[in-house]
Amino acid sequence: MTQTEKQLTEKESLDLIAMMINKAKDTCHDTGIAAIMWGAVIAICSLVRLSEIHVGYKLPFDIYLLTFAAVIPQIYFSVKEKKERKAKAYGDVFFDNMWMAFGICIFLMIFITGSIYSGLKPMTEEYQKLTGHSAPFHFYEFNSSFFLLLYGLPTFVTGVSMKFKPMLWGGLLCWVCCIVTIYTTVKIDLILTALSSIFAWFIPGLIMEKDYRKAKKGLAAANV
Amino acid sequence: MFKDLDPILHSQLRLAVMSLLISVKEAEFTFIREKTNATAGNLSVQIQKLKEAGYIDVTKQFRDNYPLTVCKITKQGIKAFEEYVANLQSYLGKG
């Protein structure tokens, strides 16, 4: 851009404004790395649990502990991204807070489903003792449904607000899978959970990462 | 000819800065410099002019002991920008 104060024509002014708005829009790219990680983590957890049930072995630790471990790199990504973010887009506060609230709700969900399960356990055990049959109703079969419900919410809202179709469809897929898992067995629930996390986070994350790299390259080229 | 156009906005670099700031919530000085390819000196002068006009807010912060200048458009700035664009439109309409 020239620094001389030359007189602008109306058309030039207009073009300049539109160009700068587009430039600003171009920079607000998410790296997508967190989405890739969480998509992979949830898919791995579900599939390992599935193999445990299907093959009939048991890992010496609960595979879902992996989700707690993933919080550490998540914090690292967030801090790094905040430092590198030279401009704040309007949606940033919204997305940050929504995903944080989502994280909190996941913990609440673990607690609530856990306490409901332990509340119902004596009843189902008694049923089995009295009738000799296993209870017709197992709360844990609904576990995946509740989590899929929660996965869908921030994914869908992010997809709609960013006008990012892969996430929008990913979020909707979570909800569709949620409704399907109400009627299916635990094994199928786990497959659907893995599928949802791949389509809701892993794949959109890869697309974001590609766009991010492209934008970064474009920026570097423009500054030469 | 350009009587009605706000002279503060009707300058290439200042208009570029305002267009960036209307698109984001807030931006660091380095972000604006990268996007406009202006020199730091010139950009500082233009940002100062915009600030004096009350069109933008400039806050100085520190991050890891480095000074950080953060710019943000004000309500007055949005209004001025809106008027400027409306005037542009009327000129273009005539032409």
Add this chain to the structure above:
Amino acid sequence: MKEENFSPEQSLQLIQTMISKTKQDMSDNSIYFLVWGWLTFFACTGQFVLKHIYNYEKHYLVWLVVIVGIIFSIYQGRKEEKRSRATTYIDDSIKYLWSGMAASFFVLGMILTRLGWGTVVFPFFIMLYGLGTFVSGSIIRFRPLVIGGIVAWALAIGSTFVSYDYQMLFGAAAILVSYIIPAYMLRSRNNIANK
């Protein structure tokens, strides 16, 4: 960098959307919080009274009042759409968030229809309420809503320790703290701001 050549009309349109989105003043959304707040509050307490005091079997029918809320929201939304064509970032975010919330409540309803409404409804609902108000509060930067959301989460945990009947009262309390009270505070703040 994109070097596309825009027509003046395209440029103008882009610029105008940008300007209108950036404007900070947002429409007053407190009416939605108030209508939904009071409706669900009466539903919770009404259900408690019907079930716990009168032992009425079909106590859950009070929840049909949400239909009133849905009709109101659609009507109000249409009215606002006609009045102001421009929406701000804040308006958009709130709209998207609550569309997502509505869908979540619907899906939750489907789970609970299969699971049985009589057992575990309230902790989940209270938790979702909390999410909606917490995020709304942080978008519009209104602390009482944020705090209301956190209190709702605490009540969601608390409600798992009590029987179904008393969970209704936890639900009512959550709505009072996270919707109704913040909505009145928001309303008075906006009234002061508009004067």
